Amino acid sequence: MRNFTFYAPTKIVFGKETIPQIGEILAADGVSRVVMVLGGGSVFKNGVHAAVTASLDKHGVAFSEMDGVRSNPRLTKVREIIDRLRSEKAAAVLAVGGGSVFDTAKAAALGALHDGDVWDFFCGKAQPAKALPVYGVLTASGTSSEMNHTAVVTREEDESKWAVYSPLLFPKVSIIDPSVQATIPENQTVSGGIDAITHVLEAYFVDAPGLDFVQDYCETLVRAMMRRIPELVKNPADYEARAELAWCCTLAHNGMSNIGRPARGDFASHRIEHSVSAIFDVPHGTGLAIIMPAWMAYVCKNAEPLFERFAANVFGIRDGENRALRGIAALKDYFRSLGSPVALREVGVAQADLPRIADNAAKLAPLGAVRKIERDDILKILELAW
Amino acid sequence: MRNFTFYAPTKIVFGKETIPQIGEILAADGVSRVVMVLGGGSVFKNGVHAAVTASLDKHGVAFSEMDGVRSNPRLTKVREIIDRLRSEKAAAVLAVGGGSVFDTAKAAALGALHDGDVWDFFCGKAQPAKALPVYGVLTASGTSSEMNHTAVVTREEDESKWAVYSPLLFPKVSIIDPSVQATIPENQTVSGGIDAITHVLEAYFVDAPGLDFVQDYCETLVRAMMRRIPELVKNPADYEARAELAWCCTLAHNGMSNIGRPARGDFASHRIEHSVSAIFDVPHGTGLAIIMPAWMAYVCKNAEPLFERFAANVFGIRDGENRALRGIAALKDYFRSLGSPVALREVGVAQADLPRIADNAAKLAPLGAVRKIERDDILKILELAW
Structure with missing residues (x-):
């Protein structure tokens, strides 16, 4: 730690x-x-x-x-x-x-x-x-x-x-x-929930020795949010689901997930997404549903045991080949199942726009902790996300 | 919640x-x-x-x-x-x-x-x-x-x-x-760890709707501490084990486990133990290793699904009869495996002393939330613990 x-x-x-x-x-x-x-x-x-x-x-x-x-x-x-x-x-x-x-x-x-x-x-x-x-x-x-x-x-x-x-x-x-959240639009519930899930994951993929409890905590938090968001899509007025999701969202980025890690987490996905939403004004959580799986696919070889752990403990993918990539695909499927866009082309971004987004995000480069991300990497991640 | x-x-x-x-x-x-x-x-x-x-x-x-x-x-x-x-x-x-x-x-x-x-x-x-x-x-x-x-x-x-x-x-x-905790006496590591485990359990057995995440969190915390204490009994200088146990102990009673519950938890075991340690000066965690399983056995019929959940998710007891009581026995066995006394007679308390302890604890009665505990109940719990 x-x-x-x-x-x-x-x-x-x-x-x-x-x-x-x-x-x-x-x-x-x-x-x-x-x-x-x-x-x-x-x-x-x-x-x-x-x-x-x-x-x-x-x-x-x-x-x-x-x-x-x-x-x-x-x-x-x-x-x-x-x-x-x-x-x-x-x-x-x-x-x-x-x-x-x-x-x-x-x-x-x-x-x-x-x-x-x-x-x-x-x-x-x-x-x-x-x-x-x-x-x-x-x-x-x-x-x-x-x-x-x-x-x-x-x-x-x-x-x-x-x-x-x-x-x-x-x-x-x-x-x-x-x-009071019973009446917010469905896509705001979904986008907010996805934002919170990705807050935890930004921390989770940057491991260190002695974080067994913290990693278990992160998985517990992600699983809880993943249970509650679809319940609210079905019944927006379900108070217990609202309350639990609200409390989990608050905890997701209050520092508890970040303790004991190098750099407190990665946050390359957030930085890249900020450039997407700054230019194209998509909801932040929607942008993350698009960018984070692409980032995960791009960097997962750099921390494969962690990505395999994620696949196992969040999606029950414990056997067979390519468990890391299958876990990432399962996350993307989950976001899609909530009705969220999961590709840049779905939110009005043209392929020709990608270099401009990469330039914008690269103002803060190098990004990340799992893998150092420079402008060229950002462009590749955007292409994966497109 | x-x-x-x-x-x-x-x-x-x-x-x-x-x-x-x-x-x-x-x-x-x-x-x-x-x-x-x-x-x-x-x-x-x-x-x-x-x-x-x-x-x-x-x-x-x-x-x-x-x-x-x-x-x-x-x-x-x-x-x-x-x-x-x-x-x-x-x-x-x-x-x-x-x-x-x-x-x-x-x-x-x-x-x-x-x-x-x-x-x-x-x-x-x-x-x-x-x-x-x-x-x-x-x-x-x-x-x-x-x-x-x-x-x-x-x-x-x-x-x-x-x-x-x-x-x-x-x-x-x-x-x-x-x-700096590498050189504290083994029984202090054990007693401190048991104190922290019981802090979580005082909350855990007082449930309410919408606490799925909080209950999962409590189990995650208890399992982490249960892993780390025996590692430290073997190797007191294991930094990662010390660090994780220290952080878990801090979290165990900082309010996180207690949110959303009636009365924020039960705490009858703590109150009764305070009377034991006030009079007989046993370490607080040792007193809890003795009192809490007795309290659990006394009240578990009042919250049987929760005690069964505890048995399943902490000790893997998922099948068969008497799962609640078997979970309680497993906790007591765990405390014993750490070298902790688990009965009042083992720490110099005579059976004739029990009424005096009960009188002392009853000054704050009724105790508890799982079940209201009066002086007679306290005496019965002390007899179970003796």
């Missing part, structure tokens, strides 16, 4: 009818004014917006609202929110939405106290030193942004979808009421 | 040669003076004391030392440390030792800022409102005190071994270097 630091200080308040606690939580922390960050409008239909604002009013927390955060969130919106945070002298940012809303709120929390451009943190020109506190009400599970130290944002002008990491970005408190 | 709050904000710094970070960690948090709480002296032999004091000196953190904390830690010692914290105007408490040292340091951190007797918090006369921050260097794994909100202390005059719980008691940072 490699040395590691584990730190996930976010308080999770989880369950039915928990959203009306938000005002009391903020007031108890002495927060009297927030900017609320919102997405595309579902919170106005499912009662979440009404519950949050009633609670803020009740507990005397002043607020203003910034809506319109979309999936693959944009730097322009982050900058608008920073301006609002400053002009309102807000004491905290309140994310009310899914992972994109959380990422946007977190980036804005960092930018509001930075004497310069917030993108400085994404491109490494500045290191986070302070941030406004972030609180959240989660309405769609997937990214684990509600319990991690990451924010991913796209700068539109050069299609860079990059990440910033800092302990300052852990939300103080995240409320997760799984029942 | 029942509603829950998950909160475990302690930063864990884990691995070889991490102890020299302690001075820098304290200095970065602005802590310039601590009282260091120590146990029986092993830290002077294994280099931990030297590494800690050198790091504190290097980073300008002033300190004084309070040693002599023993297993089943005593209220008298907590009070002495509170006096020292006050007279020194210490800014934090630094635990350097095992679970008893952490529990003592945590209780003292609470008492130092309380205008009254620290026992008020244990008997419910006062609610924790503030505490000094606690930092720690763990030298023996078992209790998970390094990452939880609990402190258990014995008041000598009436043999009450009671607990206090508060979010204020999470250590800010706990350093865990598993390599």
Whole structure:
């Protein structure tokens, strides 16, 4: 086991009818004014917006609202929110939405106290030193942004979808009421679930001695999510399935899967996918359903025993030839069975677009830990994924 | 899944040669003076004391030392440390030792800022409102005190071994270097490991709908610890086994196993054992190896499917009659195979002592969640355990 630091200080308040606690939580922390960050409008239909604002009013927390955060969130919106945070002298940012809303709120929390451009943190020109506190009400599970130290944002002008990491970005408190997810679109449930599964797999394929328990944990988490997603495709209002999937999504990328590994995981698939979704605006989880199996096929010879273990313990493929590749094919079949696209051509990417995606992703190359991935490798993986 | 709050904000710094970070960690948090709480002296032999004091000196953190904390830690010692914290105007408490040292340091951190007797918090006369921050260097794994909100202390005059719980008691940072545990006595490795296994089982037998993943997680954790403890009995210096057992012990009682359950678990076995170890001063894990199988046999009819699941998934007992009881017998056999006593008579308890233990434990009755346990039930469990 490699040395590691584990730190996930976010308080999770989880369950039915928990959203009306938000005002009391903020007031108890002495927060009297927030900017609320919102997405595309579902919170106005499912009662979440009404519950949050009633609670803020009740507990005397002043607020203003910034809506319109979309999936693959944009730097322009982050900058608008920073301006609002400053002009309102807000004491905290309140994310009310899914992972994109959380990422946007977190980036804005960092930018509001930075004497310069917030993108400085994404491109490494500045290191986070302070941030406004972030609180959240989660309405769609997937990214684990509600319990991690990451924010991913796209700068539109050069299609860079990059990440910033800092302990300052852990939300103080995240409320997760799984029942409000009963009405999200099926493809959002699927895409969010696939994102979470791939978060675990990014860690899983980078092994080290002494990780027997951690690897078992990763498999347990993946199997649980793989059971629950199709249950929700059948019955979106199944509370127990929603709750278990939501909790697993939160755990999938809160650091627990990553401990004790070289580089904490691989993440080449995520980096490549970020270039796909930055340019073509496909949902992140959909992009991963396409890219990750291609990456797996490309690198599996570099860690064949692990890929065979995955095939055995997740798909029961224990005998015969080519177990690693058969496990990868089974994963792709599983994604397809959920109704997810599994090839770039299915989401409007032309073969002629692949070099442009490779160029974009190669700005961060070399990628990965299972195998070092350069621009040429990225292009080959994109061709496999096409 | 029942509603829950998950909160475990302690930063864990884990691995070889991490102890020299302690001075820098304290200095970065602005802590310039601590009282260091120590146990029986092993830290002077294994280099931990030297590494800690050198790091504190290097980073300008002033300190004084309070040693002599023993297993089943005593209220008298907590009070002495509170006096020292006050007279020194210490800014934090630094635990350097095992679970008893952490529990003592945590209780003292609470008492130092309380205008009254620290026992008020244990008997419910006062609610924790503030505490000094606690930092720690763990030298023996078992209790998970390094990452939880609990402190258990014995008041000598009436043999009450009671607990206090508060979010204020999470250590800010706990350093865990598993390599320093290579020289702890075998029975301490075994007792600590058994304590951690039973922490998971206290949660596991209190089920609710929607906990499939959490139950799988508990089994994964128990199986991992059951693999590692005998490896360490054979080779105490096996780093990977130490590291994995240490991490599993930390997770076993940091709240992860307890989410979504009624009452967060049962804990009748722990309560009864506290009375055994308060009066007879046996190691806590040894007491649990004795009490928990007896409790399991006493209550298993109240949750038979869960006890059968345990037998199947932990011991492979999937066919035939009496699977629940056979699983319990297998657990007892496992504890015995580690060299642990498994009966009260083996640790110097006479049958005539049982009513006194029952009276002591019944001060907190009714106990438990699988089945409500009153004084008469406690006596029957003690007879089974005798």
